[in-house]
Ligand SMILES: NC(=O)C1=CN([C@@H]2O[C@H](COP(=O)(O)OP(=O)(O)OC[C@H]3O[C@@H](n4cnc5c(N)ncnc54)[C@H](OP(=O)(O)O)[C@@H]3O)[C@@H](O)[C@H]2O)C=CC1
């Protein structure tokens with residue numbers, strides 16, 4: 001982490017300003033998309049297992065509903081704060097726009113370390129939080145989903161709490177649910193699958209062969225572990241992976257199925273405890289600086305910043321996390337000739353399959369996993385091609401290209417709806 005004060009929302013504003021200038025917009029043409037439409041902050045009292053009461057700070061931010069209901073995950077992490085949730089909500093708006101699904105953007109979070117809470121405490125926290133944000137969520141208003149520190153079980157509790165408040169079952173209020181509650185086949189792997197599809201697309205576009213090409217993945221949670229698994233299955237040599245405890249490195253390529261088995265064997269199994277011949281333990285900083293063709297940051301924001309960008313030796317970066325690269329780092333990477341596929345495109349697979357889940361819920365139908373994966377690939381391929389083409393045409397980075405498409409779609413929708421009254 002850089003020592004500089006980092007504000008992710010400033011990153012968003014600066015990226016949007018850059019795209020708006022190329023689009024020839026005056027400030028008033030797009031000023032409205034620089035602010036979230038609605039922010040809700042809640043104080044959530046929870047009865048802990050020892051009988052004491054703790055109050056947790058929670059947020060739900062709706063950045064935009066111009067193109068459809070707000071959509072985006074809920075994060076449980078000790079570093080959650082208002083600017084982070086605002087940025088994550090805005091990234092959702094532009095993500096949904098770049099892949100052209102009919103949503104705006106939202107995000108939520110609770111300041112807590114879920115690893116220190118019992119399952120019962122997590123359940124009580126989730127239920128109370130859901131009741132407190134219930135007035136602004138719903139299948140036609142704002143649809144939460146998993147993000148860092150949350151999962152299908154948490155989504156199931158949200159769905160149940162909301163349904164109890166409404167007096168009937170409302171599966172479409174949340175996506176990423178357990179399959180038994182109307183979750184979509186393919187959703188749990190969708191973000192990592194989208195990262196894999198996008199990684200192969202960018203390597204092909206750069207005429208880099210896939211088989212045997214090296215990759216490094218930071219973060220082995222939902223997104224990182226599926227990305228590593230699918231890139232490995234595609235024939236790539238995964239040199240390094242990491243979690244919060246540090247990284248593993250093997251110059252001949254890691255045995256990814258073995259590492260996944262180790263992680264999944266017990267809740268809380270950290271990579272620092274993994275031992276295998278020829279596998280070295282390294283820090284997350286060292287992992288990011290490994291010499292590799294592909295680097296996939298899949299953990300948190302601001303991992304590649306002005307203090308380490310110059311030491312990044314990857315040829316291609318595919319942003320699986322939201323906001324892993326700061327604005328200053330972006331410029332350094334561009335000067336070094338590193339090709340970077342931005343988060344709003346690279347990790348959109350999750351929200352695309354969330355959209356499929358919501359479509360199935362509100363129509364009471366069910367799609368096969370094969371159909372889900374085919375539709376996901378079609379959308380990811382089309383979005384990649386559109387971003388690649390506009391970046392070539394306008395001679396911009398892929399990030400700016402993605403924002404040229406996304407900002408225009410959001411601004412057009414806003415203008416077509418007109419300013420009221
Ligand atoms: N889940 C989804 O569908 C989507 C997620 N994203 C984004 O992807 C990223 C990862 O999310 P997700 O996989 O869901 O979250 P998880 O909570 O499942 O996993 C997060 C991973 O990051 C690791 N991690 C945390 N802090 C650090 C650190 N400082 N250095 C290295 N690794 C670290 C965690 O390690 P440990 O387990 O040891 O704590 C864990 O392996 C986030 O940016 C999220 O917003 C984007 C689109 C959709």
Ligand SMILES: O=C(O)CCC(=O)C(=O)O
Nearest residue numbers: 072073145147350351354
């Ligand atoms: O699946 C979703 O609705 C959103 C997932 C998410 O939070 C993200 O893409 O960052």
